[in-house]
Amino acid sequence: MLHLIPPPLHRLLYRLAHRARRKWLCWFKPELHGCAVILRDGEGRVLLVRHPYGADVWALPGGGMRKGEDPLLAAHREIGEELGCSIEQPKLLGLLEETFLGARNTVHVFSGRPGSPPTPDMREII
Numbered sequence: 203m204l205h206l207i208p209p210p211l212h213r214l215l216y217r218l219a220h221r222a223r224r225k226w227l228c229w230f231k232p233e234l235h236g237c238a239v240i241l242r243d244g245e246g247r248v249l250l251v252r253h254p255y256g257a258d259v260w261a262l263p264g265g266g267m268r269k270g271e272d273p274l275l276a277a278h279r280e281i282g283e284e285l286g287c288s289i290e291q292p293k294l295l296g297l298l299e300e301t302f303l304g305a306r307n308t309v310h311v312f313s314g315r316p317g318s319p320p321t322p323d324m325r326e327i328i
Contacts, residue, residue: 205325213254219275222253227303234307235300237277238298239289249320251284251327263327264309273310281316284327288317290295 205212227234240262241249250260264283267276281289292314300307312319322328 205234209324213328216326217255223305224303227305229304231303234302235267235273236265236307237267237273237280237310237312238262239277239281239292239309240280240295241289241312241320242313246326249285251322253326255320257264263322267310274312277310277324278311281320284323285316285320286318286323287305287320289314290317291315 207215237301239282243249249263251263252258252260263281264277265280265284267273271279274294277292278289280288289312294311295311297307299309300309
């Protein structure tokens, strides 16, 4: 994918957008829908990622779903955008329902194998 913004500036914009989104969520408390993917290789190792924004933690790859988007298609889209690979043998493990900044958050959790070696985009994933 062609990116017109240099990676350091892109990461800065992600941090600013993350702060603004947190404030918006606290004020409006919309219903959120997302996906997370447990990607395991042939040896059973689980892939964790770090974002350049938010808490400095390792997490499962994934993200928000667009309105009306199929959860599995969202998982494929997020893995493609963030890691440049596909999900082989995807399986829905279940739903995680939680409150996030006062908003109801439903996360569809999938498992699968990467279709090719994952490569972080160095923008949303570092």
